Amino acid sequence: MDAEASVEDQIRQQIRNNPVLLYMKGSPDAPQCGFSAQAVQVLVACNRPFSYVDVLSHPEVRASLPGIASWPTFPQLWVEGELVGGSDIIVEMYQNGELQPMIEAASEDADEGD
Amino acid sequence: MQIANSITAKLTHSFTPHHLEVHNESHKHNVPPNSESHFRVVLVAECFVQQKLLQRHRAVNTVLANELANGVHALSLHLYTPAEWSERQSAPASPDCLGG
Numbered sequence: 001m002d003a004e005a006s007v008e009d010q011i012r013q014q015i016r017n018n019p020v021l022l023y024m025k026g027s028p029d030a031p032q033c034g035f036s037a038q039a040v041q042v043l044v045a046c047n048r049p050f051s052y053v054d055v056l057s058h059p060e061v062r063a064s065l066p067g068i069a070s071w072p073t074f075p076q077l078w079v080e081g082e083l084v085g086g087s088d089i090i091v092e093m094y095q096n097g098e099l100q101p102m103i104e105a106a107s108e109d110a111d112e113g114d
Numbered sequence: 115m116q117i118a119n120s121i122t123a124k125l126t127h128s129f130t131p132h133h134l135e136v137h138n139e140s141h142k143h144n145v146p147p148n149s150e151s152h153f154r155v156v157l158v159a160e161c162f163v164q165q166k167l168l169q170r171h172r173a174v175n176t177v178l179a180n181e182l183a184n185g186v187h188a189l190s191l192h193l194y195t196p197a198e199w200s201e202r203q204s205a206p207a208s209p210d211c212l213g214g
Contacts, residue, residue: 026212034209035188072175072182073189088191089167091206 007060011068015078018051019106023065024075025056032056035087039075042087042094048107080106117150117181125157128177132196133158135205143188143211152188154208158199167193 014021020043026032028040043050055062055074066072069083077084079102084090093099122136135156140149155174162170170193175182182189192205 032212034211035190037212038209070172072179073187083168085168085171087209088206089171092167092192 007064008068011061011065014051014053015081018078019080019110020048020050020103021078022050022052022075023055023061023078024052025054027054028052033074035073036075039077039087039090042090042099043077043103045094046100046103048103050103079103080109115150117186118153121153121155121178121181124177124181125155125174129157129159129161129174131157131159133199139188139190139208142208144213151185152190152208153186154190154192156192156194156205158194158196160196162193162195163197 022028022036022039022043024031024033024036024039026036028044031037031040040052053061055065062074065074065076069076071083071086073086075087075090077086077090084093084099084102090099093102118136118138122134125131125134125136133156135154137154138150138152139154140152141147143149143152145151157174161173165173171191174191174193175189178186178189190208194202194205
């Protein structure tokens with residue numbers, strides 16, 4: 001398996017295994033970009049557990065994910081294997097009241113799967 | 115102004131906007147003076163009716179793929195239908211830069 005294929009496999013596995021997954025710059029405790037910080041703030045407000053990958057510590061993910069996702073920037077929120085969007089979309093959906101039920105449903109499905 | 119102009123021209127051509135704002139916010143970030151790396155766009159267009167947010171963003175990202183591949187590092191998009199825009203009349207501001 002070449003290196004690029006294994007990064008893609010790794011990313012697809014992360015997306016499959018984590019019902020609520022944020023690809024971001026930095027960590028939720030120490031975000032390194034205003035847009036990532038905004039995404040974390042909204043997810044914390046949803047009051048459900050979420051996973052994250054710091055793309056600054058994983059440059060191979062940072063390089064490969066935009067191509068896989070057809071999405072050029074970070075952060076990226078993935079819920080139940082689907083790309084929801086970046087921070088503009090997450091904030092907008094939170095304000096519309098669409099995000100919370102989506103996150104709640106995803107974490108309930110995850111609990112049932114345990 | 116080169117990239118800002120090209121963003122404006124491409125969006126105008128592709129979306130025939132009711133309303134378009136292209137803000138170069140690069141000066142708020144840790145980049146050299148007069149950079150064109152961080153943009154915030156407010157775009158109101160009829161074609162967004164029936165499109166979910168993800169589809170709207172993908173449509174704009176596709177039109178600006180060349181800019182995103184050549185120096186535009188952050189592109190904040192606020193995309194509305196004319197009806198949504200007439201209700202709100204303004205778009206959220208960008209968050210402060212944290213260095214990344």
